[in-house]
Amino acid sequence: MKGPETITSERETGNYHTSRPTSRVARSYQKIEDSFPPVVGTKTRGHSPQNAPGVMISAEPRHAMAEPEEGDTSAQPNDHGELKRLCPQIAEDRDPSVITRIGTCTTEIIKMDSEGMAPRMETEVGIPIVVARANGPDHASTQGEDTAPAATAHRCAEHLSVDERDQWPARRPTRPLKPVAALEETNPPLVLSGSLPAMVASQPSSELKRQSVRAAGWLPARRYTDLPSLGAGVYVCGANPFLSRTATTLMRRRKCRLIGAPLPIGPDGTRARTEKICPVFGIQPRGLREREDAMREGSKDYPGLVRGKSVFSMGDNPLEVSPARPPIRCGTIVHEVGIPYMDKQYQAAESAPSRETSRDMCIPMPRVVEKPDNYDQIQRMRESQPDLAITGTANANPPEARGIDTKWSVESTFAPIHGFANARDIPQLVTRSLRRSNVGDPGLYGQSEQ
């Protein structure tokens, strides 16, 4: 037998459409209720989150643009002075527990020393300042959601075992966060990462609780002051495919132990994940297969709709490989899965359930294209004429007008798709436009029905 098989991928030119990482960071900080991220960048940077979250911007968003003017790019005014002028303004208006400076390509090009300025500003303003880079040249879409927890991870308190707590103030002189009390549960602390909405976040936690594994906290937490403590002896596990930098930071800098588990997406993913986590704590998972089967039973009305249909996923965020599994389970043929980037090491665990699914359904693994070229993809799509195209919002209406049903890929990043409880939501999401097509095309009503 060969060694562990990873998902193989091809690579194209990287001329594809995706959202800006900046808007993702802004979204991820929306999760931390007492944070306020100023995005340092030009009008372009401000205009895109304004249009991307669309209506969200009108509801007093918790982010703002610190917009450099022409003089700033020529380094005439001093960056530190300028930001020093703005930060108290934010502190006064919003009273946040943390200010997160989000760097963009502008700050990257003019080589603004954000990381160097932050500690100085922090002492001057009296509010913690976290720096997260989310510039277009280096990051793609959801990678922005990765830099945020990665930057925040440095601010989590040091995890202390019970006997160490006496020397606690000496160990961590900077801003003390809540020390974690001794755990009642038997398992060592487990921190889950990924900025899921509160309702979705409770799913993976409760799934583990069912197996009597307690999750000590989330990174990021709902409030900055509630961040979990980290350190040697803390186990961490990511809930999204794009958290590789966070995972690296947690392992290398905070000495946490990473559990490389599949993502809790789809009933098979959730089952495989729980099966992977429980043994780490010496627990034998119970009743997982039954739950998976029950979930599959619950969504058995979907396969009929999609069996034999074909799907083409253009890819604008890495959250495309795992959600492709449930449709494959339902008998769908997936032509291609495009993704912006793939961390093979971080996503290694993902290949097992994907392979298993393909094997069970007796179809080859879908072709995975990294850094796709949208123009070439459209040509391939034209050739293969899929029943459903999963695309970014930019390329959705045109295929629809050419008779290909379309689903927005971005929905998978904010729709609840994690855990058993949301197992039904993925096929529901994927099949929505197919179901709409079953209703009929109003454009054809004029013709006689045969």
Added chain:
Amino acid sequence: TKLAHRMHAGPAHVGTLRVASYSKNVHATMHAPLGDDYFNVMRPMPERDRDFTPVTASIVDRHVLARGSQDKVVENTTRKGKEERPDPTVPTPTCTPSTLQEDPQNFACRASVTSDSDVTLADVNHNRVDELQAADRTLEQIVRYYMNKAHGQGTLGRPLTSVPTANIIGIPTLGPHNQHDCRELKRLLRDIGTGVNQIIPERGLVGNPQNLPRARSNPVPHREIGLVAAVYSDEESGTPYISTTPMGILDTANCIRQMQERVGKWAPVPLNLSVNYEPYIDQQTRFVSQAAWSSRSIDCQNLTGKRAVILGYATHAAAMTKTLAREMGIRICRAGTYCKHDAGRSNERVQGFRDEITVTDDHNEAGDMIARAEPSAISGTQTERHVGKRLDIPRGVISSPVHIQNFPPGYRPYLGYEGTNQIADPVYNSSTPGTEDHLLDLPGGHDTEAVTKLPHAPTEKDLIRNPESQSESSKIPKFVRGKIKGKTEKFARRNGITNITVGVMHAARDSPSA
């Protein structure tokens, strides 16, 4: 550096793309980092376009930062020339290349050598102009390019068309109701016996800007986009432009009279054209537009002296101010624009029709101004709509920035005679419900809390929710909370559970049948 949450006008390249994307045979290649092609979302989503947006990004990545992007831009521009066969390819720099201090002019020169199609650079400075100004300039640059080219080839259209014709200049994409406005203008021109020589940018092909001189006049419906091109055409070939926006009854008549003057002056004697549009104006005002009669009708009397605030881009804000003040008797306590660059002219045009002026591009300042003015209605952008929502003041959207609901599938022009009807409608609609609220609140309302807070079904009382499950349900977004609550209760009742815990909630979610 300044702190901003929301901006009224976008960055320069968006303006360029709005002009380029209106034509089917123009392709823009942006020179931008990954994700900056969000224009590709802005365009097909609100306008529900059936075609792929003709905009491609030449991605600025880490390698480009290190060694410059000339080869990549030239390559991509050439590649698009081959793949899409556009007439012109428009290399569009964003703020990144201007921060990188690259030389787009040079890239455009090199690309024009290797590319099969024409290359017209969008030469706009990101730090100095905004979306509207950039759109204005790009349009002029395309017109200039093709007129120069035609001049060089000796194909520049010189003889005037035999029947009077006009060019409609400046209908870009993503303008609210622009497509309807264009149709209404074409109808208006046809009605007065004037042909349409050229519409730029046109929805179909880029057209033949070298034919522009054949028309007798260039109506520019929106001052912000098109004026520079029209002025250039005037200087080059002497085609006069008309910059009166035909919005509202009086200004539409005004605009038509100006066309009459142009046609009259230029009408060649042999045609023996009688150009008297007065009967047309009279007939349209009395029978097609209902706005004149509506404002006479007794219902509109209640509008007299009501106070309104108007904000938007210069053209629509000024035209709306004049229409509401002159034609409906509404008192405009504040009229303003966020087009700082055109504020002087805009203020001049609304002189005498408003109490005070506001010129700002800061939405907080505009919001505070509205709160202080306490008007009974707001006409503005989507931003002002939200201010109105917060302050509970009736509001209507007349100007960009706009959302998808401002691209209605139904026919809703702002301009021309049908436009007067379409403007009158929301004015009445936003004011009548306002009065309705007032009339309801005054006698105490009929839906008082005592009525609305009655328990819907007495059976709910047998279910107990423990605090933990209550906090869990507070995590559920409001818009689905009711549905999930109902599902949980149904599940609980069916299984004979009286105490709803978090476990029960999860079980209810997991249960496929409920």
